[in-house]
Amino acid sequence: MTTTPPLHTVHSYEPRSGHGLPHDPFNAIVGPRPIGWISTQSPTGALNLAPYSFFNAFNYVPPIVGFASIGAKDTLRNIEDTGEFVWNLATRALAEPMNQSCAAVPPEVSEFDLTGLTPLPSTRVRPPRVAESPVTFECRSTQILQLQGIDGEKVPTWLILGEVVAVHIDKALLKDGVYDTAGAGHILRGGGPADYFTVGPEQLFKMYRPR
Numbered sequence: 001m002t003t004t005p006p007l008h009t010v011h012s013y014e015p016r017s018g019h020g021l022p023h024d025p026f027n028a029i030v031g032p033r034p035i036g037w038i039s040t041q042s043p044t045g046a047l048n049l050a051p052y053s054f055f056n057a058f059n060y061v062p063p064i065v066g067f068a069s070i071g072a073k074d075t076l077r078n079i080e081d082t083g084e085f086v087w088n089l090a091t092r093a094l095a096e097p098m099n100q101s102c103a104a105v106p107p108e109v110s111e112f113d114l115t116g117l118t119p120l121p122s123t124r125v126r127p128p129r130v131a132e133s134p135v136t137f138e139c140r141s142t143q144i145l146q147l148q149g150i151d152g153e154k155v156p157t158w159l160i161l162g163e164v165v166a167v168h169i170d171k172a173l174l175k176d177g178v179y180d181t182a183g184a185g186h187i188l189r190g191g192g193p194a195d196y197f198t199v200g201p202e203q204l205f206k207m208y209r210p211r
């Protein structure tokens with residue numbers, strides 16, 4: 001008995017030679033992804049806010065988060081200059097302003113003004129938090145790595161990693177002290193030009209590690 005599927009049922013490709021499909025499926029497969037909604041401040045004090053869905057958590061203790069800037073963008077430049085950023089949780093209620101905050105505007109234009117969101121002073125870093133977001137992480141940058149391919153060629157993408165130095169959680173999301181992921185209304189990015197997902201109690205199932 002063979003476990004190899006018949007060739008005609010599998011679409012295989014080598015990304016460097018093209019995917020042969022109407023849309024690159026990569027983002028849709030590695031998804032839905034949490035959104036790194038990142039606020040930063042320039043050395044002259046200009047505020048910036050932008051979403052990054054090539055984002056995730058990479059360590060527990062100390063907590064480290066990271067995201068990829070595909071191209072050198074204002075967020076990357078501000079973090080290179082100041083070493084600080086804030087991660088803000090994007091929820092269903094904040095989906096529209098989160099999306100508006102990706103507008104390609106000059107560095108001196110604040111996405112806080114553009115979206116009408118309220119900057120809330122942070123406690124350990126200079127960039128403000130999004131006051132409307134129920135969970136925020138104040139972060140100090142630990143590493144900024146320019147990515148490279150297997151050929152050793154640098155690509156114009158930078159992975160920005162930062163240690164979370166302060167966490168703020170709306171107490172309404174703490175049920176008997178346990179963070180209520182299913183109740184918080186997280187939004188996640190799928191593939192294509194417009195796909196997003198929410199998570200709620202319907203998606204929750206429990207499975208414990210084998211002992």
Ligand SMILES: Cc1cc2nc3c(=O)[nH]c(=O)nc-3n(C[C@H](O)[C@H](O)[C@H](O)COP(=O)(O)O)c2cc1C
Nearest residue numbers: 050051052053054068069070073074075102103104
């Ligand atoms: C949901 C969402 C996710 C995004 N993810 C990324 C990402 O992972 N990396 C990236 O470089 N741009 C991403 N973008 C695009 C940036 O948000 C956009 O280029 C923005 O203008 C960058 O802002 P900045 O120059 O103020 O940093 C995303 C946009 C949206 C709406």
